[in-house]
Amino acid sequence: MKAIGTVHKYGDNVDTDVIIPARYLNSSDPKELAAKCMIDIDKDFVNRVKQGDIIVANKNFGCGSSREHAPIAIKASGISCVIAETFARIFYRNAINIGLPIIECPMAAKEIEAGDQVEIDFDNGMIYNRTKGTQYQGQAFPEFMQKIIKAEGLINYINEN
Amino acid sequence: MGMTMTQKILAAHAGLSQVSAGQLIEADLDLVLGNDVTAPVAIHEMEKMTIKKVFDKDKIALVPDHFTPNKDIKSAEHCKCMREFAIDQDITNYFEIGEMGIEHALLPEKGLVVAGDAVIGADSHTCTYGALGAFSTGVGSTDMAAGMATGKAWFKVPSAIKFVLTGKPEGWVSGKDVILHIIGMIGVDGALYKSMEFVGEGIGNLTMDDRFSMANMAIEAGAKNGIFPVDDLAIRYMKEHSKKEFKIYEADKDAEYDEVYEIDLSTLKPTVAFPHLPENTRTIDEVGEVKIDQVVIGSCTNGRIDDLRIAAKILAGRKVAKGMRAIVFPATQAIYLQAMEEGLLATFIKAGAVVSTPTCGPCLGGHMGILAAGERAVATTNRNFVGRMGHVESEVYLASPAVAAASAVTGKISGPGELGL
Ligand code: SF4
Numbered sequence: 001m002k003a004i005g006t007v008h009k010y011g012d013n014v015d016t017d018v019i020i021p022a023r024y025l026n027s028s029d030p031k032e033l034a035a036k037c038m039i040d041i042d043k044d045f046v047n048r049v050k051q052g053d054i055i056v057a058n059k060n061f062g063c064g065s066s067r068e069h070a071p072i073a074i075k076a077s078g079i080s081c082v083i084a085e086t087f088a089r090i091f092y093r094n095a096i097n098i099g100l101p102i103i104e105c106p107m108a109a110k111e112i113e114a115g116d117q118v119e120i121d122f123d124n125g126m127i128y129n130r131t132k133g134t135q136y137q138g139q140a141f142p143e144f145m146q147k148i149i150k151a152e153g154l155i156n157y158i159n160e161n
Numbered sequence: 162m163g164m165t166m167t168q169k170i171l172a173a174h175a176g177l178s179q180v181s182a183g184q185l186i187e188a189d190l191d192l193v194l195g196n197d198v199t200a201p202v203a204i205h206e207m208e209k210m211t212i213k214k215v216f217d218k219d220k221i222a223l224v225p226d227h228f229t230p231n232k233d234i235k236s237a238e239h240c241k242c243m244r245e246f247a248i249d250q251d252i253t254n255y256f257e258i259g260e261m262g263i264e265h266a267l268l269p270e271k272g273l274v275v276a277g278d279a280v281i282g283a284d285s286h287t288c289t290y291g292a293l294g295a296f297s298t299g300v301g302s303t304d305m306a307a308g309m310a311t312g313k314a315w316f317k318v319p320s321a322i323k324f325v326l327t328g329k330p331e332g333w334v335s336g337k338d339v340i341l342h343i344i345g346m347i348g349v350d351g352a353l354y355k356s357m358e359f360v361g362e363g364i365g366n367l368t369m370d371d372r373f374s375m376a377n378m379a380i381e382a383g384a385k386n387g388i389f390p391v392d393d394l395a396i397r398y399m400k401e402h403s404k405k406e407f408k409i410y411e412a413d414k415d416a417e418y419d420e421v422y423e424i425d426l427s428t429l430k431p432t433v434a435f436p437h438l439p440e441n442t443r444t445i446d447e448v449g450e451v452k453i454d455q456v457v458i459g460s461c462t463n464g465r466i467d468d469l470r471i472a473a474k475i476l477a478g479r480k481v482a483k484g485m486r487a488i489v490f491p492a493t494q495a496i497y498l499q500a501m502e503e504g505l506l507a508t509f510i511k512a513g514a515v516v517s518t519p520t521c522g523p524c525l526g527g528h529m530g531i532l533a534a535g536e537r538a539v540a541t542t543n544r545n546f547v548g549r550m551g552h553v554e555s556e557v558y559l560a561s562p563a564v565a566a567a568s569a570v571t572g573k574i575s576g577p578g579e580l581g582l
Contacts, residue, residue, distance in 0.1 A: 013349055013438060017546040022525040026228060026235035028202045040548045060350040060383060064546060065525070066285040068202055068301035089354050089385055090285055094301035144185055144315070154303050158311065159211050 001122040001150070003080035003101065004130075005052035008045060009114035014057050015064035016091065020073045028069065030076035037073040051078040054120070056112045058084065062091025068098060075100040081120050083127060083138065085109040096145050099153040103127065105138035122149070163413030165321040166388050167356040170296040170410050174279040182320035182417075190220065191295075192273055193308040194282030196264055197225040201242045202302035203283055207310055215250050216312035222254040222273055222282075223247050224264040227521045232528040262493025262519040265289035265377060265461035270493055272403025276391045277410055281305065281314050286461050286543065288384065291376035292369060293399060294391035294409060299380060319385045321356040322347070323418040326363030328427035333563035333577045335471070336371025337463055337541065340378040341432040341559065343424070345442030353383035355419065358412065360390055363426045369398045370467035377462045378543050381439040431576045433539075434559035437547045445564065445576035455538040456487040456569040457550075458562055459517070460524040463541035464492030466499050468562040473505040475566035475577055476512040482572030487514035488530045490522055514569065526550045532557075539568040 018041040020033055027033060038045035055074065061084035062070060071094045074082065082095065085106040095102045101122055108127045112118060116131040125140030141149065151157040162181060164172065172180040174188035195203055200223055215221050223243055228236035247255035254273060261267065265286050268274050276294035280287060285299035300314065308314050324343065344351070357379045364372070372389050379387025389395070391409045399407050430444040458464070458472050469491060481487045489509045491497040497519060500506050506516050523530030524542040532538055532551030537558065540550065545557035558574060567575045567582070 015544075015546045017526075017544070017549050021548055022527055025198050026233060026239065028205065028239075040553050060353065063349060063383060064285065064544060066199065066283055066287075066299040066301050068199070068283075068303060071301075072202075086350060086353060088350070088383055090299050090301060090380075093304065097301060097303035097307075142185060154307050155206050155209050158307055159209075 002119065003052065003054065004119040005054045005080055006050065007054050007056050007112055007114055007116045007118050008049065009112070010041065010055065010057040012058040013060045013063055014041060016062055016067050016070040017064055019062070019070040020067065025067060025069055030072050033069050033073035034076035037077040046077065049077050049079065052080045053078060054118050055079050055082045056109055057082070058109055059086045061087050063088035066090045068094045071095040071098050071100045083108050096148055097154040099149055101149055103138035105136050108136040108138060162417065163415035165356060165416045166358055166390070166410050166412045167296050167321060167386060168318055170277060170279055171316060171318055180318045182318055184318045185315060186318060187313050187315050188279050190281055190308055190312050190314055191278040192220050192222060192280040193305060194222045194264060194268065194280065194284065194287060195305050196227050196284055197229060197236065197239050197243055198227045199283035199302045199305060201239045203305035203309065204242060204246045206303050206306035210306065210310050212310040215252070215309045218251050219253045220312065221252050221309055222268055223252055224256050224261055224267060225258070226261055226263050227525065228527050229520055230258055230518065260494060262496070263461045263464060263521055266465055266492035266496065269293060269373065270402060270495055272405060275399050275403050275405045275407035276395065277408030281308050285380045286377050288379045288386045289373055289377040289461060291379065291386050291388035292372035293395055294389060296386055296388065298386045317354070319354055319356045320419050321358050322352050323421045324357060324359050325421065325423045326359060326361040326426055327423065328363050328425040329366040330426045330429060333431055333561070334429050335561045335563065336367055336374045337561040338429055338432045339426060340375040341434050341439070341442050342429050344378065344382050344439045345432065347382055349381060349438050349440045350383040352379065355384055357382065357384045357387040359387065364389060365392065366426060368467055369394060370465040373465065374462045378439070381543055431561060431564050433564060433574060434545055436545050436556040436558065439543070439545060439559060448574045451537065451558065451574040453539050453568060453573060454486065454536040455530065455532060456485065456565050457523050457530060457538055457540040457542060458565050459490030459492060460542040461492060462543040463562050464490060464496065466496050468541065469496065469500045469505050472562040472566040473508040475563060475580065475582060476514065476569065477508050479512055479570045481513035481569045485569060485572050487569040488517060488523060489514050490517040491519055493519050523550055539565050539574055541565050
């Protein structure tokens with residue numbers, strides 16, 4: 001499995017309240033959520049984002065509430081992968097459970113810049129920055145998580161097993 | 162190798178004699194929780210599953226607390242979805258308006274969680290029940306759906322940080338100040354993926370309500386869970402509230418901890434977290450002049466009876482400052498009733514505060530007290546992220562009920578000391 005796209009870059013502690021503010025949680029429709037994705041931290045994100053794009057952020061991405069609406073909004077906005085130095089744990093499992101690939105890689109998080117073209121190979125956790133010609137070894141998923149992501153989420157995985 | 166308290170509970174629920182940090186396990190669940198925001202998403206997910214019935218109708222708790230009483234049509238639709246599911250699946254612990262309260266205050270009060278339990282909730286503050294010596298953690302809606310259907314959840318076994326508490330908190334210092342102090346010390350990701358285990362003789366000087374508010378905010382340090390040993394006070398609480406059998410797990414003497422912190426509770430001062438992160442803490446003597454527009458006393462962190470008693474003690478015979486809005490929201494119907502019988506509600510109303518029916522309301526910027534651009538609130542809630550209580554240019558300062566009540570009187574961030582208390 002591979003992802004390739006343009007990078008949107010953020011800092012530390014991007015919380016779920018800015019990814020999708022509570023005032024929009026009276027909807028659970030992915031399309032409606034995607035239309036408000038990142039609105040409190042990056043108003044223009046929804047206009048800029050293209051199918052396949054990648055989010056890169058620093059530490060503790062997705063901290064705060066357990067709202068699955070956050071990874072759902074990100075996935076539905078077209079993002080193919082989130083790379084961060086670290087992820088908040090509920091966001092981490094939510095992303096896997098809904099089949100949004102995420103990778104922890106501190107060096108990549110530090111060096112990749114907004115607008116870079118980045119390619120990710122999920123099978124081995126390699127991250128290639130095509131703009132800068134650099135590459136990074138991200139943390140590959142344990143086998144169990146790879147199976148969930150391949151099944152496109154926990155529900156399908158349970159159904160299949 | 163020795164195990165922490167959390168690891169022991171997880172091992173027992175995974176049917177293993179030993180687990181170690183980093184291990185992926187599948188654990189049996191004693192309770193699966195959801196609310197009006199997260200449950201509809203989970204119910205929708207469950208519809209896609211081949212398993213159609215919940216694993217145990219007594220082990221699911223559904224609490225419409227976030228946007229209730231229904232704030233608007235969309236919220237009403239969500240509550241309806243949850244209500245119909247509860248009826249259809251014959252869920253025992255569905256709490257309609259009138260019985261409901263904020264989930265993390267309600268579940269312990271109704272005796273649905275006891276020591277030794279493994280609980281997941283599609284709400285990040287599910288970690289609150291660690292105060293009772295249970296393993297409980299927040300998850301998302303898909304985990305909730307899988308949990309409702311199978312009675313199981315996957316976990317990565319966490320390592321732990323130990324906080325050895327000694328001494329007795331002085332004056333108006335409460336559990337909220339202790340946890341804010343800790344988050345200020347280790348940061349909002351200081352316990353990422355880990356358990357926070359609170360131990361030491363100082364725990365004997367903390368009420369159950371103090372412990373609930375501390376375990377509640379473990380997630381604000383990034384932790385998977387926060388947990389307390391089970392002492393006589395906790396046992397008394399469980400016996401009073403629950404018929405369920407509890408089981409006490411103690412950490413092994415040779416359990417490994419990533420870090421150990423010692424905290425003398427007698428040295429702590431009332432503490433306030435400045436915008437926009439719970440780690441931006443300052444003690445009350447360092448806050449300076451911060452004028453505020455609103456005070457919120459309530460939430461799953463500090464909407465319990467002790468919290469209301471403290472606030473009432475400070476507001477009794479005093480008035481909310483002119484131009485200030487003070488909102489008190491008791492966390493459950495039982496707390497609301499108790500506060501009424503003790504005369505606390507009358508104290509709040511006479512002081513010029515508003516008293517709300519139990520709801521999450523303003524805590525998550527839902528309804529009942531939203532901030533306009535440029536406004537500042539002192540809140541006893543647990544998060545002060547950008548836009549958490551309303552406009553992106555508003556600000557939330559997190560504090561204890563004592564500081565919130567005193568601030569309501571002065572119109573700026575103040576400790577009770579400023580009122581000569
Ligand atoms: S009171 Fe606030 S933090 Fe607690 S469950 Fe409700 S919204 Fe979440």
